Structures are given as structure tokens and as C-alpha cells.
Amino acid sequence: MAAGSEVAALLAVVPRWIGASVEGDAAETVEEIELDLGRPPRLHFHDHDEPVTLSREVGREDLQYVLGRVTRFREDNRTGIDRTLHRIACIRDRYHEIVGFTFRIGRAIGEAAxxxxxxxxxxxxxxxxxxxxxxxxxxxxxxxxxxxxxxxxxxxxxxxxxxxxxxxxxxxxxxxxxxxxxxxxxxxxxxxxxxxxxxxxxxxxxxxxxxxxxxxxxxxxxxxxxxxxxxxxxxxxxxxxxxxxxxxxxxxxxxxxxxxxxxxxxxxxxxxxxxxxxxxxxxxxxxxxxxxxxxxxxxxxxxxxxxxxxxxxxxxxxxxxxxxxxxxxxxxxxxxx
Missing domain, CATH: 3.40.50.300 (P-loop containing nucleotide triphosphate hydrolases)
Incomplete structure (x- = not known):
């Protein structure tokens, strides 16, 4: 799977208005996306010292958008996407309801070692x-x-x-x-x-x-x-x-x-x-x-x-x-x- 299609596989489970912020060249440098109910999403890029904060707040419909595409979390509150290195972690409240997600983009770097x-x-x-x-x-x-x-x-x-x-x-x-x-x-x-x-x-x-x-x-x-x-x-x-x-x-x-x-x-x-x-x-x-x-x-x-x-x-x-x-x-x- 090509690197670009791997990132696209993760962006496919993120609400579209958030995914639109990491299209093009930004998709090559994004490392993490944070979604918290009632707060603006934060995007972390490896070529930025500070995260990029979007203007719109995350609503319950955004959480449901993700849950409609990612249906299973393990007991450690993590899941992933087959044949990719991406990691999706959820945050739950004291009633065990999901109120946030962290999307970690995984990339294979063949020359790293x-x-x-x-x-x-x-x-x-x-x-x-x-x-x-x-x-x-x-x-x-x-x-x-x-x-x-x-x-x-x-x-x-x-x-x-x-x-x-x-x-x-x-x-x-x-x-x-x-x-x-x-x-x-x-x-x-x-x-x-x-x-x-x-x-x-x-x-x-x-x-x-x-x-x-x-x-x-x-x-x-x-x-x-x-x-x-x-x-x-x-x-x-x-x-x-x-x-x-x-x-x-x-x-x-x-x-x-x-x-x-x-x-x-x-x-x-x-x-x-x-x-x-x-x-x-x-x-x-x-x-x-x-x-x-x-x-x-x-x-x-x-x-x-x-x-x-x-x-x-x-x-x-x-x-x-x-x-x-x-x-x-x-x-x-x-x-x-």
C-alpha cells in the first residue's frame, strides 16, 4: 500500500471537515489528530512546533461519524485499520461513553534502522x-x-x-x-x-x-x-x-x-x-x-x-x-x- 493511500485510509474515518484540513502536502506531515467533545480539534505536524487548532468545535455527530466507521475497540481503548500502522485510541467518561479520539498516523520508514x-x-x-x-x-x-x-x-x-x-x-x-x-x-x-x-x-x-x-x-x-x-x-x-x-x-x-x-x-x-x-x-x-x-x-x-x-x-x-x-x-x- 502506498504511503498516500495509507494516510487516506485513516482520513476516511475522520469527519470530512477535519480531514479537509490535512489534504495535499499537509497529509505528508500530519502525525496526530485530537478530537474532544465540545472543543476544537488539534492537529500535530512533525514540521510544526505547535499544534494547529481548528475553529469549529467537535460535536456528538462527529463522534458518531467515527464510530460508524470504527466499530470495535479493545479493552485498552485502542484499535487500528487492517494492513496499516495507524492507531486510534478513544477517551471515555465515567459512564464509559466515548467523548474523544486520538488518531496517530503510522508511517513505515524503511531506512530508519x-x-x-x-x-x-x-x-x-x-x-x-x-x-x-x-x-x-x-x-x-x-x-x-x-x-x-x-x-x-x-x-x-x-x-x-x-x-x-x-x-x-x-x-x-x-x-x-x-x-x-x-x-x-x-x-x-x-x-x-x-x-x-x-x-x-x-x-x-x-x-x-x-x-x-x-x-x-x-x-x-x-x-x-x-x-x-x-x-x-x-x-x-x-x-x-x-x-x-x-x-x-x-x-x-x-x-x-x-x-x-x-x-x-x-x-x-x-x-x-x-x-x-x-x-x-x-x-x-x-x-x-x-x-x-x-x-x-x-x-x-x-x-x-x-x-x-x-x-x-x-x-x-x-x-x-x-x-x-x-x-x-x-x-x-x-x-x-
Whole structure:
């Protein structure tokens, strides 16, 4: 499906007077459309710092227009459009009635992970971090295509919210020949099982489908982290994103710290304090090797900070020293951090 027709597929479920505001060139840059009952729609474009607010307010007839074309939302209040990467989320009031929508335009960027190909070829485990909207999922999607189609690896994706492969039973062609396992919806009566469900699917990729590379969007639970360690011990390549804008955020996330060496507070003996020439009685140190060999921080789309040795970068950060990182393209034009 061509990029233009993919955007048109989403605009077809948006009220026409709103869709008319993103026709032509605007359709190529629109990223998100917000509809809230009784308020003007807001349109976000990637080449605008501020959203564009329309003059007319959203009425109930506009909400019904959408609901007449999008009839099913999951328990997480999300849905999508088959064979596209778009995401539609609804907002409900306390009576469970829908009072708003967020339409997120998904675009496949085939070259997004190309600067990381050298890392992917080495079969090293790669952790990708970055602020929301920086393009982490786009990089994973591109990496899946590179690994499966160019490097001919057996790739399985654990698709947490259908954002890598898109909604529906048939994944978006942007993931190449990688296979996609969808995470079951959590039981709202047992929310603590959410992490266990994703961890279970990740294990299925190993046991049932003989994955050589596993791609996971958002390692966010302690159960995910434990399974990631298991995968690393089996010698299977793991490419994943995690909550946090930088490697430092992962280090100080208690549930995910084990991914980067599980730093713990160490109490120093008087002899050790004297030997190190320190004033402090406690320090933070890694207690084991990191699950991930290298890490990639997405500063903004297409701009990366690469940590080729996570262990070394973590050790430096724990000592309040600059990490050993590279900026820019890891093959050419990289500069040491």
C-alpha cells in the first residue's frame, strides 16, 4: 500500500471537515489528530512546533461519524485499520461513553534502522531508548525488515500493542518476512499479570518458533527483564526498547536495572575507602554483566547516541563520568562522546 493511500485510509474515518484540513502536502506531515467533545480539534505536524487548532468545535455527530466507521475497540481503548500502522485510541467518561479520539498516523520508514545495520549484523543485543514519539518503534520495524530480508535471520516480533506490525491479523509489510506474535489483552481483574503475559509470548518465540532474533517493543515489567536475561543466556539476539529517554533512566529504574548490570549500593570498608581515596562510605556498582551489549539513544528522528559497550557506559555513569558513546552514524561520521 502506498504511503498516500495509507494516510487516506485513516482520513476516511475522520469527519470530512477535519480531514479537509490535512489534504495535499499537509497529509505528508500530519502525525496526530485530537478530537474532544465540545472543543476544537488539534492537529500535530512533525514540521510544526505547535499544534494547529481548528475553529469549529467537535460535536456528538462527529463522534458518531467515527464510530460508524470504527466499530470495535479493545479493552485498552485502542484499535487500528487492517494492513496499516495507524492507531486510534478513544477517551471515555465515567459512564464509559466515548467523548474523544486520538488518531496517530503510522508511517513505515524503511531506512530508519539503516545506520544501525553494523550493530544488527554482529548479533549483539541492542537496547533502544528515547522519549515518547522519538521513533523507537519505527527503528524496531525497520530493524525487523533488515534482519529478516537482508540478513536472512529467523526473526519473531513480540508486538505489545500492535504498533510494530499494525493492527489486524495480517502484519504490515514494513516488517519484512519477520513473524509477529501479538500479546494477549491483560485481564483487568488481574492487572499484575500484564508483564507475565508479555514474558510468556517472548518465551513462545524461543521455544515454539525457534527465533534467532527476538524484537520487543517496550520492556516495562520486571517479568520482561527476567525473560530477557534468559534469552541472553540462550544466545538469542534481542532487540528491544525500554521505558526511558536515556541509558541513565534505565539504570535507575528498579524494575529494569537488571538489564544493564543490576547496579546495587555497596558499603565500603574503611580499608577500601582509603584505597580508593574516597570520602563516601557507599557507592553504586554493577553486580553482573548487562543483558544488552550496546544501547542506542534516539535524540530525535535520525539522530542517535550509540553506546557500543553498555557495561563501560554504565560504569562511567555510576561514577558520574561521561559515558563512552558515539553520536551520529555508527559507520561513518561518528564522534566519540
Amino acid at each position: 539503516q545506520p544501525l545495520q553494523e550493530l544488527l549484523e554482529t548479533r549483539r543485543n541492542v537496547l533502544v531508548v528515547g522519549r515518547p514519539g522519538a521513533g523507537k518503534t519505527t527503528v524496531l520495524r525497520s530493524a525487523a525488515a533488515i534482519l529478516s530480508d537482508q540478513l536472512h535471520r529467523r526473526v519473531v516480533i513480540a508486538d505489545t500493542s500492535n504498533e510494530i506490525g499494525g493492527d489486524g491479523q495480517v502484519p504490515h509489510p514494513a516488517i519484512g518476512s519477520a513473524r509477529r506474535l501479538q500479546i494477549p489483552l491483560p485481564d483487568h481483574e488481574r492487572p499484575a499479570d500484564a508483564g507475565a503475559r508479555q514474558a510468556g509470548v517472548i518465551l513462545q518465540a524461543v521455544i515454539n518458533h525457534r527465533a534467532e532474533t527476538i524484537i520487543v517493543d517496550e520492556l516495562g515489567f520486571a517479568a520482561d527483564a527476567r525473560v530477557a536475561r534468559t534469552i541472553a543466556r540462550r544466545g538469542i539476539q534481542l532487540i528491544a526498547t525500554a521505558h526511558g529517554a536515556s541509558l541513565r533512566d534505565v539504570i535507575f529504574n528498579s524494575e529494569l536495572a537488571c538489564l544493564v548490570g543490576d547496579p546495587q549500593t555497596i558499603v565500603l570498608s574503611p580499608e577500601e575507602i582509603e584505597r580508593r581515596g574516597m570520602m563516601r562510605h557507599t557507592i553504586l556498582e554493577r553486580t553482573g554483566p548487562p543483558v544488552f551489549d550496546c544501547a542506542v539513544e534516539i535524540v530525535r528522528r535520525g539522530v542517535f547516541v550509540i553506546h557500543p559497550d553498555v557495561a563501560e557506559s554504565v560504569d562511567n555513569l555510576l561514577r558520574d563520568l561521561p559515558p563512552q558513546a558515539q553520536t551520529g552514524h555508527p559507520r561513518t561520521g561518528s564522534q566519540p562522546g
